[in-house]
Structure formats: C-alpha cells, structure tokens
Amino acid sequence: MTKLSVNINKIATLRNSRGGNVPNLLKVATDIEGFGAQGITIHPRPDERHIRYQDARDLKDVVTTEFNIEGNPIQSFMDLVLETKPTQVTLVPDAVDAITSNAGWDTISHQSFLKEVIAEFQQNGIRTSIFIDTDVKLIEAAAKTGTDRIELYTEEFACQFNKGNKDAVKPYTEAAVLAHELGLGINAGHDLSLENIQFFKQNIPNLAEVSIGHALIAESLYLGLENVVNMYLHRLQ
C-alpha cells in the first residue's frame, strides 16, 4: 500500500492572504485525516510565506497520522524538527528565494553534511528522507548517508506525462528498483495529481508514500465549487 500524505502548505497560503485564521489549518489537517489520508506534510520555508514555524508546533499536538516536515536543514529548521519530533523529516536543498522546490540533493558532494544531520534526526527517533533526482550515482550515494528513505522528485515525470511522454516514468522505476535493493524506503512527490498518480503508482515498485499538495488543493477547489455555489444560491432564495 502507498500512503497519501497531504501537503497543506496551500491552506496556509490562503489563510495568510487575509491575516486571520480562515481556513483554520489545524481543523483542515484533522479533517483531511478524517477523510482517510494517512499523513500530513508541511514545508515551512524560512520566510514563513505559507507554513509558519508556530504551525509546525501546533500541528504536532493535532496530527494523529504520519507527520512529515520538509525543508532545508539550516539551523532554525533543524531546531524546529528536533523540538516537534515529527514521524519523518524530508530534507530538501531549496534556496531561500525558491518559489518552490526545484532540485534534489547532490548526495555526492553533500555526503558528509547529510550523514551528520541524518544521524542527529535518527538519534532523536525521527525517520529521514532525502529529496532526490533519479540518477543512479545519486541514489547509491544516498544509501551511504544512512537515510531511511528517499523522496523521488517527480516534477520532470509530471511535466513529461502532461505532454504524453509516458516513457518518462522509466528512470523513476529504475531508481526505485535500485533504492529498494540498497535497503532504502521510497517516497515520491512534486506535481503529482489526479491525472498522473495512478500511472505513477503502477510503475513504481515499493512506493511507500506520496506527498501531494498543489494539485490536490487546486483539484479540491475545483471539484467543490459547484456544491458551494449551489449552497449560496440556496441561501439567497
């Protein structure tokens, strides 16, 4: 079974746009769990443009499924994760000014740094995952960091799938086979959607978890619009 961890960054984006507490991030997380999702993912960025560090602290007491915190392990992020002790930390090498995550780790040149931070998280009972591209050498080097899992960075797959190029899944299949042989757990995420998720799942052996946010929230808005417009019309009769 592949677990679905819902990334709620975009709920925080919407909340922050008005400065109040609508939508209520904690209630949304609880409801998503109630609807059956097996995890909640957040990606607090240093500028706190969506998820705030305080959200991570508040969610810690609310999330009852798998809690996954993603981010670049700068000192403030490390302190937050060690304080909140989520189920899993996903390390992402994103620049401070990145609009969204746009690269996986170079696990060769950052090998000793990754080893060090991964060991610290694991000593504190936190499962680790590394956001990574499909390159064989990077997967082999990831295994040497001691990480529990990798998260395959799926933007390129999603982009090619959208253009009708289904062969784009092949490097992901090969990376997953190799990762499994090396004893790594396999997660995946970025731009996964209702359109591409079934095909991706069918082609990736041992896929433990996907984290999905942007498309899932956009699809929820769209699929919910008819219902809500009609509820307003009913109240206006």
Ligand SMILES: CC(=O)[C@@H](O)[C@H](O)COP(=O)(O)O
């Ligand atoms: C690692 C990853 O792919 C996601 O966390 C993605 O970066 C979502 O972050 P944003 O919501 O800030 O785009």
Ligand SMILES: NCC(=O)COP(=O)(O)O
């Ligand atoms: N790790 C990927 C994630 O949490 C969500 O990415 P996206 O669906 O918002 O692109």
